[in-house]
Amino acid sequence: MKLRRSLLWAPPILVLLGGCDMVVLNPSGYVAAQQADVLVTATLLMLLIIIPVMGLTGFFAWRYAASRKSKYDPDWHHSTSLELIIWAAPLLIIICLGGLTWVSTHMLDPFRPLENIGERRPVPADVRPLEVQVVALDWKWLFIYPEYGIATVNDAAAPVDRPINFKLTSQSVMNAFYVPALAGMIYAMPGMQSQLHAVMNLPGEYDGISANYSGAGFSNMHFTFRGLEARDFVEWIGEARATGRTLDRQEYLALAEPSEKVPASRYASVSTGLFGRIVNRCVxxxxxxxxxxxxxxxxxxxxxxxxxxxxxxxxxxxxxxxxxxxxxxxxxxxxxxxxxxxxxxxxxxxxxxxxxxxxxxxx
Structure with a gap:
């Protein structure tokens, strides 16, 4: 009876799960796609042990149940063949997982510049990575584009198929920058500069979040990351320059004051060397x-x-x-x-x- 009641919950749960966006396993950036492949491969390797163990647990419970009156051999204590299977199979899985982890950790090092922007698509020799300076504030995100001289708050964009070099720091406490569709999570810490190399391959708007608790406004510390075609990205830069606002040191200090649910905004120009002063704590x-x-x-x-x-x-x-x-x-x-x-x-x-x-x- 209890089993039947439990099974009644299965259809509603499946319906609810069907509305979930499995962005981690179906990302739009090449780096995140490689990370998803590592996650799936590691899970399948572990299931090679987990599934047989769970199956054999049920088999032994059935095979040697008291009601079946199975043969009882109290003197049996060792089987070389059985020991070989029990120890060799997990050992091989661990070796495979270790090799996978070693290779993927070095290939997907966030500090390592990209060599490819897609499967068998090397970075063109004439393409320079887009530098984006990221500052985690309380409780909002600041993005500075030194190549174009603009800055944005809670709104970021990049051309598709162009490598991105994020340089990250924090104003007050440690935080974590995470765009699931783009790449893995990377920490941002005050007085330090971290890096993340990534690329977006598909146009669209994607969610960016803070993945490390940083205080009262943490739950609303979201931003939008836009993957844009080259022409649309130029228009996006132009819209920022049309605002006429300047992000200088005094404006930054006012922006850095704790605030929640800050709407997206843009600055037409940025004070020279501002990001360096933020990293070095001398704004x-x-x-x-x-x-x-x-x-x-x-x-x-x-x-x-x-x-x-x-x-x-x-x-x-x-x-x-x-x-x-x-x-x-x-x-x-x-x-x-x-x-x-x-x-x-x-x-x-x-x-x-x-x-x-x-x-x-x-x-």
Whole structure:
């Protein structure tokens, strides 16, 4: 009776599951498609053991049931043939899974540039990857397109069949960037830059989500990723440039304030070097960048000059018995750049005079 009642639930469950979008197993990007193949292959390999074990469990329960009065042999304790089957089969499966994992982990390394944009379709020699700088904010996503000088919020796009090089970081806490139809999940962490190489092969609109809990607005931290034909992508860029808005450092600091259910928006231009400052935690005026500080430390520190450039940070919480939070101010004001500022960093040494035409003022 209980079995019959359980079977009555099967049709409704199948109907509900029929409405699910199996995007993970049916993606639209070549990287995600390879990951789906790995997932299916690994599952089938494991089923080679799981199904026989489940079948033999039922067979033994039936074959040696007390009601069947099977032959009882209390002295039996070993069978070489049986032991060989029991140990060899799982061992072969583990070897196959290990080989599959090793190869796929290296071939699908998110830091590895793409060699193909599809099955037997190598990346054309004259095609340059589209760079997209991604910043996880509370609770929204910022996308910067340095090649076109625009930025968007909760709205991203890329031409189909063009490799994409995502560079990812976070403003406050660790987050995870995930477009199931495009590629696997990759973490974004404050003060660090991660990468993800991918390609979208089919036009359409796809869901992007945050896959790592990051606070109260996490459940609404969604965005739209658009796969566009080349002409449509140019129009999309033009629409962003038509807004006339500029994403400078002050605008970014206002955008970075926690907010939920933020509608998609676009910026026509972006302040030079903004993403580099976000990664190096120095968007605020007068704050020293991490890469500058690291260079100074490698040279032996700033000595007395560093102790007088500590600026209070009253916006940060203070420990009950601790000192007031602070950050290190810049010793001078080098020109911002996306690349490491080796020439400018040399000017930060307390013993080096400022060159003519540049400010050597301390803050």
């Amino acid at each position: 605020e005026e007068g704050r020293m960048c991490i890469d500058e500080m690291a260079w100074l430390d490698s040279q032996g520190g700033t000595g007395l000059a560093g102790t007088i450039n500590l600026m209070p940070a009253p916006a940060k919480p203070t420990a009950p018995f601790g000192m007031t939070p602070f950050h290190v101010a810049e010793l001078c004001a080098p020109l911002p750049s996306e690349e490491p500022r080796a020439d400018s960093l040399a000017l930060l040494s307390p013993l080096a005079p400022a060159p003519s035409g540049q400010s050597g003022e301390t803050f």
